[in-house]
Amino acid sequence: MSQLAQKPEDRRQDTGWRATALWLLAAAVLLWLVLVLIGQLLGDQWSRSALVRWDVSVDRELAANRSHPWNVVTSVCSFLAETITVITIGLLAFVALRLRLKRWREPLFLAVAVIGEVTIFVSTTMLVDRDRPPVPRLDSAPPTSSFPSGHTAASIALYGGLAVLAWRLGARVWLRNLALALAVLAPVLVATSRLYRGMHYPSDVAGGLLLACCWLAVTSALVLGRRSSPHHRPA
Numbered sequence: 001m002s003q004l005a006q007k008p009e010d011r012r013q014d015t016g017w018r019a020t021a022l023w024l025l026a027a028a029v030l031l032w033l034v035l036v037l038i039g040q041l042l043g044d045q046w047s048r049s050a051l052v053r054w055d056v057s058v059d060r061e062l063a064a065n066r067s068h069p070w071n072v073v074t075s076v077c078s079f080l081a082e083t084i085t086v087i088t089i090g091l092l093a094f095v096a097l098r099l100r101l102k103r104w105r106e107p108l109f110l111a112v113a114v115i116g117e118v119t120i121f122v123s124t125t126m127l128v129d130r131d132r133p134p135v136p137r138l139d140s141a142p143p144t145s146s147f148p149s150g151h152t153a154a155s156i157a158l159y160g161g162l163a164v165l166a167w168r169l170g171a172r173v174w175l176r177n178l179a180l181a182l183a184v185l186a187p188v189l190v191a192t193s194r195l196y197r198g199m200h201y202p203s204d205v206a207g208g209l210l211l212a213c214c215w216l217a218v219t220s221a222l223v224l225g226r227r228s229s230p231h232h233r234p235a
Contacts, residue, residue: 020222027218032120039128039147042203055201059133062196074193081155081190090114109223110161117157117215121150138197148207149200155190156212159183164220
């Protein structure tokens with residue numbers, strides 16, 4: 001349909017979504033720059049600081065007190081935010097939301113929250129060069145910087161995004177409470193497991209927390225908080 005043939009409310013809707021996309025892009029770039037700056041400081045100027053020494057001491061303490069049962073438990077907890085897990089749950093939720101609601105706003109919010117988090121994370125690791133903690137690792141290390149923790153960020157973006165939707169859509173009380181509990185517990189379990197398994201420093205986990213919480217807040221405000229035209233319901 002040509003722009004001239006569109007109804008005025010449709011043109012306003014299209015313009016609104018373009019503005020939303022631009023604001024999302026600006027927020028992503030700003031967050032990326034902040035994370036790159038912090039990562040560079042941790043890997044260079046602050047490498048001998050008290051903060052980094054504390055980082056190392058936490059990982060060494062956890063590595064020195066490992067046991068087989070906890071090795072198994074933390075492996076399962078880490079799986080909550082593995083790539084295959086996030087993709088599978090994200091796709092299933094996306095399809096279910098679209099089929100159930102018959103509109104795009106909520107499934108797009110979840111997609112933007114998860115895909116945007118991953119994009120910012122990967123872009124950050126391309127410019128930050130921080131080695132993994134100097135302890136025996138229980139998992140194979142991907143070829144990315146230790147900062148920030150991608151698993152921690154992914155767990156917040158996915159499970160936090162689902163919790164936001166459960167509350168926004170007025171799901172049943174038990175479902176809202178379950179989603180909220182998962183949004184809190186999953187990131188805590190994932191972050192703790194990544195520390196225990198020698199994959200990240202505490203400051204890496206904090207970086208993942210910063211990334212995902214900020215991005216989730218931005219996407220919630222811009223995608224879910226955006227008002228539709230009173231005469232137009234998103235298809």
